[in-house]
Amino acid sequence: MGELRAKWKVNMYAWLLLLPSLIFLLLFTFYPVIQTFILSFHQADLGSPEPFFNGIDNYKQMVEDEVFWKVLTNNIWFAIGTVPTSVALALGMALFANKALRGKSFIRTAYFYPTVVPMIAVANIWLFIYTPEYGALSHVMEWFGKGDMNWLGDQKNVMWAMIFMVIWKEAGYFMIFYLAGLQNISQELYESASMEGASSWTVFRRITFPLLMPTTMFVSIIAFTNSFKLVDHLVIMTKGGPDNASNLLLYYIYETAFSFWDQGMASALTIVMVVLLLLVAAFQFFGMDKKIHYN
Amino acid sequence: MRKVVKSLFAVVMSMSLITGCSSGNSSSTNNAAQGANSSGKTELSFYYPVAVGGPLTKIVDGMAEEFNKENPDITVKPVYTGSYQDTTTKVQAAVQGKTPPDVAVMLSTELHTMMDMDAILPLDDFIAKDGGSEYVNDFFPGFLANSQVDGKTYSIPFQRSTIVLYYNKDAFKEVGLDPEKPPTSWDELVQYATKLKKDGRYGVEIPSSSFTYWMFQALALQNGKNLMSEDGKKVFLDTPENVEALQFWVDLSKKHQVMPEGVNEWATVPSDFLEGKTAMMFHTTGNLTNVKKSAKFDFGVAFLPAKKNYGSPTGGGNFYMFKGTDEKKQEAAWKFIRFMTEPKRAAQWSVDTGYVATRKSAYEEETMKQYVKDFPAAAVARDQLEYGHAELSTHNNGKVTKLLNDTLQSVITGQSEPAEALKKAQEEADKMLAPFNK
Numbered sequence: 026m027g028e029l030r031a032k033w034k035v036n037m038y039a040w041l042l043l044l045p046s047l048i049f050l051l052l053f054t055f056y057p058v059i060q061t062f063i064l065s066f067h068q069a070d071l072g073s074p075e076p077f078f079n080g081i082d083n084y085k086q087m088v089e090d091e092v093f094w095k096v097l098t099n100n101i102w103f104a105i106g107t108v109p110t111s112v113a114l115a116l117g118m119a120l121f122a123n124k125a126l127r128g129k130s131f132i133r134t135a136y137f138y139p140t141v142v143p144m145i146a147v148a149n150i151w152l153f154i155y156t157p158e159y160g161a162l163s164h165v166m167e168w169f170g171k172g173d174m175n176w177l178g179d180q181k182n183v184m185w186a187m188i189f190m191v192i193w194k195e196a197g198y199f200m201i202f203y204l205a206g207l208q209n210i211s212q213e214l215y216e217s218a219s220m221e222g223a224s225s226w227t228v229f230r231r232i233t234f235p236l237l238m239p240t241t242m243f244v245s246i247i248a249f250t251n252s253f254k255l256v257d258h259l260v261i262m263t264k265g266g267p268d269n270a271s272n273l274l275l276y277y278i279y280e281t282a283f284s285f286w287d288q289g290m291a292s293a294l295t296i297v298m299v300v301l302l303l304l305v306a307a308f309q310f311f312g313m314d315k316k317i318h319y320n
Numbered sequence: 321m322r323k324v325v326k327s328l329f330a331v332v333m334s335m336s337l338i339t340g341c342s343s344g345n346s347s348s349t350n351n352a353a354q355g356a357n358s359s360g361k362t363e364l365s366f367y368y369p370v371a372v373g374g375p376l377t378k379i380v381d382g383m384a385e386e387f388n389k390e391n392p393d394i395t396v397k398p399v400y401t402g403s404y405q406d407t408t409t410k411v412q413a414a415v416q417g418k419t420p421p422d423v424a425v426m427l428s429t430e431l432h433t434m435m436d437m438d439a440i441l442p443l444d445d446f447i448a449k450d451g452g453s454e455y456v457n458d459f460f461p462g463f464l465a466n467s468q469v470d471g472k473t474y475s476i477p478f479q480r481s482t483i484v485l486y487y488n489k490d491a492f493k494e495v496g497l498d499p500e501k502p503p504t505s506w507d508e509l510v511q512y513a514t515k516l517k518k519d520g521r522y523g524v525e526i527p528s529s530s531f532t533y534w535m536f537q538a539l540a541l542q543n544g545k546n547l548m549s550e551d552g553k554k555v556f557l558d559t560p561e562n563v564e565a566l567q568f569w570v571d572l573s574k575k576h577q578v579m580p581e582g583v584n585e586w587a588t589v590p591s592d593f594l595e596g597k598t599a600m601m602f603h604t605t606g607n608l609t610n611v612k613k614s615a616k617f618d619f620g621v622a623f624l625p626a627k628k629n630y631g632s633p634t635g636g637g638n639f640y641m642f643k644g645t646d647e648k649k650q651e652a653a654w655k656f657i658r659f660m661t662e663p664k665r666a667a668q669w670s671v672d673t674g675y676v677a678t679r680k681s682a683y684e685e686e687t688m689k690q691y692v693k694d695f696p697a698a699a700v701a702r703d704q705l706e707y708g709h710a711e712l713s714t715h716n717n718g719k720v721t722k723l724l725n726d727t728l729q730s731v732i733t734g735q736s737e738p739a740e741a742l743k744k745a746q747e748e749a750d751k752m753l754a755p756f757n758k
Contacts, residue, residue, distance in 0.1 A: 070716075071433060071436040071437065071715065071716055072436070072715075072716070072755030072756060073755075074436075074437075074438060092726075152585075156585070156588055156591075157580060157588075158520075158580075158592065158595075158597050159595060159597065175580060175581060175582035175583070177583070177585065178528075178529070178580075178581075178582035178583030178584060178585065178733070179581075179582040179583070179733060180730075180733045180735060263529070264529065264530060266529055266583060266725070266726075266729050267528075267529075267582070267583040267729035267730070267732070267733045268726045268727075268729040268730035268733065268735065269726055270733075280718075280722065283405070283408075283409045283412075284405065284718035284719075284722065285716070285718040285719045285722070286412070286433065286437070286718065287719070
C-alpha cells in the first residue's frame with residue numbers, strides 16, 4: 026500500500042513539473058488542432074454566415090480542385106528538389122569545414138551565414154538576383170553570351186529558381202548538425218583505419234557515413250517538414266504565380282483562409298497537410314530507424 | 321510532502337504568470353472597446369495600410385494629430401497595419417473577436433466581402449445629417465462606384481488611384497516621335513513601341529503579377545465594358561471583346577515583341593522604366609511622386625490608349641466603419657472621416673503621395689492649382705476619371721480575383737489560349753458566385 030502511495034507521489038510530482046508546458050501545449054497545439062479538425066467538416070465561408078455541418082464536402086471539393094493537386098504536386102517536387110541536395114551538400118560542407126586547416130571558423134561562418142539572414146531579406150536579395158535585364162544573374166549570363174531569362178515570370182523556370190534559393194539557405198543550417206555529429210565520432214576509429222591503410226573513400230563509407238546516420242535521419246525529417254513550411258519567400262517573390270507554378274500547400278492554405286475567407290476548406294487543407302507530414306515523419310522514424318547504428 | 325507543496329506553489333506561480341499576461345492583453349482591448357476613458361474623451365482606433373513608397377505613415381500620423389488638436393474631446397489612435405491584405409486580415413480578426421476598429425482604410429473592393437460578413441455599417445444616416453448629397457456628389461463617380469450597393473453608401477473614398485501611361489520623352493525624341501503626342505490608340509501603341517524598341521530597351525511594359533486582373537480590366541474597358549455586374553453577383557469574362565483584349569496583351573510580347581515575355585513583376589516595371597529598360601509603362605498613379613523624384617529623363621503621363629474608347633478601372637482604399645461599436649464612437653469616427661476628406665486635405669494628400677484627390681472641389685484649392693500648374697502630369701489621372709470605372713469587386717472577391725489572375729498568367733506565359741482560358745474561367749467563376757445568386 027505504502028509502495029503505491031510512494032509511486033503515486035513520484036508520478037504526481039512529475040506531472041506537476043510538466044504541467045506548465047502541458048498547459049501551453051494543450052492551449053496552443055492540441056486545442057487548435059482539434060478545433061481545426063472539427064471545422065474541416067463544416068461549411069464556413071462567405072456564402073454561409075453561420076457555419077453548418079457538411080460532412081466530407083470540403084474533402085470532396087478538394088479532390089476536384091485542380092489548384093489543390095497542382096499545389097500538392099509542386100510541393101512534392103519542391104521536397105524532392107530541396108531535401109536530398111541540401112542534405113548532401115550540408116554533409117560535404119561539414120566534412121570540408123571539419124578538415125580545413127586554415128580559416129576553419131571563416132569557412133564555417135561563410136557556410137552558415139545564409140541561415141542567419143531572415144527569409145524575407147533572403148527573398149528580397151534573390152528577387153534582385155533573378156530580375157531580368159539588370160539583375161545579378163542576368164549580368165552573369167550576359168558575360169557568357171547567354172540570352173536573358175525571366176526566372177520568376179516563367180512557369181518552367183520559377184520552381185527551379187525557388188529550389189536553388191532554398192538549398193542555398195538551408196544547407197548551412199544542416200551543416201551545423203553534421204559538424205556536431207562529426208565531433209562525436211571517436212578519433213580511435215580513424216587512427217586504426219589509417220593503420221590498416223584504408224583509403225579515405227573507404228573510411229568515409231565504412232566509418233563516417235554509417236556513424237552519421239542518426240544525424241542524417243534527424244536532418245532529413247527537419248528538411249522535409251521545412252519544405253512544407255516555407256512560404257515567406259512566396260509572399261515577397263511570386264505570390265505563388267505565374268498561374269500557381271510556384272504555389273505551395275501552406276501558402277494555398279493561407280490564401281484560402283485569409284483571402285477567400287473559406288475557413289472550412291482551409292481547415293480541411295490543414296488536416297491533409299498535418300496527416301501527410303505525420304505519415305512521412307513516421308515512415309522516416311520507424312522505417313529508417315531500424316537500419317541505423319547508434320553508438 | 322513538503323516537496324509536493326513547494327512544487328504546487330511553483331505551479332500556481334507559473335499559472336498566475338500565464339493568466340497575468342493574458343489578462344494584461346484583455347484589459348488593453350477592453351479600454352479600446354469602452355472607448356470613453358475616465359476623462360470623458362472618446363478614443364478611436366484607426367487601422368490603415370500603406371501600399372506605395374514614401375513616408376506615408378508620417379503624413380497620416382500628422383493628420384490624426386491635427387484632428388486631435390481640433391477636437392479636444394476625441395483622440396484618434398492611428399495604427400499602421402501593413403499592406404492592404406494584412407489590414408483586411410487584422411480587421412477581420414478584430415471583427416471576429418468582437419473588438420472591431422472604429423474606422424479603417426481597406427481596399428474599396430472589399431465591399432461585398434465585408435457585407436457578406438455583416439461587418440460594416442451603411443453610412444447614409446451620417447451623410448444625411450452632415451452635408452448630404454452635396455458632400456457625396458463632390459466625389460468623382462469613378463471612385464464612388466465601389467462604395468455603393470442597392471442605393472446605400474458603405475465607404476468613403478480616401479487614397480484612390482487609377483492606371484495611366486508613363487512614357488519617356490527623351491526616348492520619343494531619340495526615335496523621331498513627337499514627345500508631346502503619346503499613343504492614343506492600341507494601333508498607335510504598337511507602332512510607337514515597335515519604333516522605340518532597341519537592344520536593351522523594350523517599347524512598353526504592362527505588369528502582370530499581383531494586380532494582373534486590374535491591368536486586364538483596363539484593356540477590357542477600352543474594348544467595351546466592365547468585367548462584372550454592379551451588384552457583384554455576375555462576371556463577364558468570356559466575351560469576344562475580352563478575348564480580343566487578352567489576345568492584344570499577349571501579342572505585345574509574342575507577335576510584336578515589344579514587351580518582355582512571361583510575367584512582368586509589378587514592382588520591377590517602374591524600375592525598368594526609370595532605368596530606361598522600357599520606353600513606356602502602364603502603372604498606377606500612386607507611383608507618380610516616386611517616378612517624378614527618381615526619373616533622370618524627361619517623362620510624360622497620358623491616358624491609357626483607347627480601342628473603342630478610353631478606359632481605366634480605379635483602385636485603392638476607402639474609409640469603412642464597423643458594426644458593434646458604440647454610437648458615441650461612431651459619431652466621432654464619422655467626424656474623423658469628414659475631416660480626412662476635406663478638400664484642402666484631399667489636395668495636400670494628393671500632392672504628398674501622387675494618389676488622385678478624391679473630390680472635385682479639391683482641384684479648386686490653391687495648393688492643388690499651383691501643383692498642377694508646375695506639374696501638369698498630375699491632372700492627367702483626374703481627367704481620365706471621366707472614363708474611370710469600378711474596380712473588379714464581386715462576392716467571394718478573393719477567390720474570383722485569384723481565378724482571373726491565374727487564368728491571365730497562364731495565357732501570358734503561353735500555357736493556354738485566350739478564348740479557351742476565359743471560357744473556363746467564366747465557368748469556374750459562375751460556380752463561385754452561385755451561392756449569391758439564389
